[in-house]
Amino acid sequence: MSAFVLALVAGALTGLALGALGGGGSVLAVPALIYLLGLTPAAAATASLVVVTVTSATALIGHAREGTVRWKHGLLFALAGLGPAAVGGAVSAWLPAGVLTGAFAVIAAVAALRMLRPSASAPTEAPARPVRVATAGAGLGAVTGVMGVGGGFLAVPALVNVVGLRMRAAVGTSLLVITLNSLVALAARAGADVSIDWARVAPFAAAAVLAAWDGKRLAARISAGSLQRIFAGALLAVAAFMLADAVL
Template sequence: MSTLILALAAGAVIGLSLGALGGGGSVLAVPALIYLLGLTPVAATTAGLLIVALTSATALSSHASDGHVRWGTGLLFAAAGIGPAMLGSALAVHLPERALQAAFAMTAAVAAIRMLRPEGEGDATGKTRPGHVAAAGAGLGTVTGVLGVGGGFLAVPALVGVLGLQMREAVGTSLLVITVNSLAALGMRGGTVGRLDWAVIAPFAGAAVLGAWDGRRLASKAKGTSLQHVFALALLAVAAVMLIDAVV
C-alpha cells in the first residue's frame, strides 16, 4: 500500500475519533506515524502536535456552534497547561527514543483503560474550582508537550468529574483545551517542524480534519459508549505492541 493511501486512511481514523469522542484519536496518531509511515518517535510527536492542533480546532468550531463549549472554564484549564506543555515539549526532544516510546505506550494504555470505564455525568451547575482546574490543566499540558497528544482522554474525565460539566460540554470544552495546549507545545518545536516530511504529514492532517467533521455527525447517530469501547480496545492493543517494541 502506498504511503499516501496509508496517510489518508490513518488520518481519517484519527479525525473520526477526535470528532466523535472529543479525545483519544490523537493517541493513535503517533503510533500510526511511527509504524505505518516510518517517522522517528521525536518526529512523530512533533507531527502529532500539528495534526492534533488542526483537527481539534476544526472539531471545536462544530461543537461551539452547538453551544457545547464552556469558554471560561476551558480557557482557564488551558492557561494552566500552557507552561507545562512548553516545558514538556522542550524536554521531549532530548529523551531517548525508546524511553519516549515506552512512556507513550503506557499513556495510551491508561487512556484505553480510562475509556473502558463507565463515565458519570457532571452536575448541572458546572461550578469551576480554580485550584482543581489549575492542577488538572498543568498535568494535561505536560502530557501534551512530552508525548505530542491532545490529552482529551484526560481532559474529558477531569471536566466531568472535577469541574461538574455535562458530558457534551466536557467534550466540546476539551477540544478548546487541546487546541491551546497543542499550539503552545508546537511553538517549542519550531525548529523541527521544517524537517518534517510534508508529503506524509499534509495528507494525514487533511484527512484528519475532514474526518473530524464526519466524526461529529457520527456521534449524533451512534451510541457514544459503543464507539468509545471499540476504540479503547484497539488502543489497548496498539499500546501493548509499542511497549513490547520499546523494551525488547
C-alpha cells in the same frame, strides 16, 4: 499499500476520533506516523501536534455552533497547562526514543482503562473550584508537551470527573483545550532539529480535518458509552503493541 493511501486512512481515523470523542486523535496519530509512515518518534510527535492542532480547531468550530463548548472552564483548564506544555516540549527533545515510546504506551493504556470506567456522564453540571480545574489542566499540559499529544483522551475524563461537565460538553470543551495546548507544545518544538516529511503528513492532516466532521455526526447517532468502549479497546491494542516494541 502506498504511503499516500496509508496517510489518508490513518488521518481519517484520527479525525473520526477527535470529532466523535473530543480526543484520542494523537494517540492514533503518533503510532500511525511511526509504524505506517516510517517517521521517527521525535518527528512523529511533532507532526502529530500539527495534525491535531489543525483538526481540533476545525472540529471546535462545529461544537461551538451547537453550544457544547464551556469557554470559561475550558480556557482556565487550558491556560493552566500552557507553561507545563512549553517546558515538556523542550524536555522531550532530550529524551531517548525508547523512553518516549514506552511512556506513551503506558499513558495510552491508563487512558483506555479510564475510558472503560462507568463515568461517561455527569447528572448535572457543577463546575469545580478554579484551583482544582487549574491543577488538572497543568498536569495535562505537561503530558502534552513531553509526549507530543493533544491530551484530549485525558482531558475528557478530567473535564467530566474534576470540572463536573456533562459528556457532550466535555467533548466540545476538550477541543478548545487540545487546540491551545498543542499550539504551545508545537511552538516549543520549533527550534528542535526534526525533519518532517510533509508529502506524507499533509494528506494525513487533510484526511483528519475532513473526517472530524463525520466523527461529529457519528457521535450524534451512537451513544457516548458505546463510542468510548470501542475506542478504549483499540487504544489498549495500540498500547500493547508500542510497549512491546519499546521493550523488545
